[in-house]
Amino acid sequence: GSLDHPYALSTGTTAAELLKKLNEQRDIIALMEIKMKEMKSTIRQLKVTEAKLREEVRERDMMLSGAVARKKV
């Protein structure tokens, strides 16, 4: 991963070049933050949907056990 290769000062690297790279990385971080917010929102929505569907399954199971009980009477 990129953690293994830190940037090192090489001869001829100017402060202006480092600054350019710094601003490029800053933009990447800002975009990743937006993407992560979107993903968090997606996860939250999917969990709401999951809870709703589990409740629907539970309701139908109750109706089915009622239908079976009536058949046995």
Added chain:
Amino acid sequence: GSLDHPYALSTGTTAAELLKKLNEQRDIIALMEIKMKEMKSTIRQLKVTEAKLREEVRERDMMLSGAVARKKV
């Protein structure tokens, strides 16, 4: 957002300081990439669960419509 405030060269900013900041940002990006991978995996898993639950609701609806049809006979 941070996009509005790019880094600028100020007097006294050394290449070593810029380099330190650059490596800090690089580590942040690496950690964010790991976090995003985890979130992608969570989203994938939640979508599989959603599909499975929708199928379970469908199955029970079919069983219930069968039970109703039998009652009417």
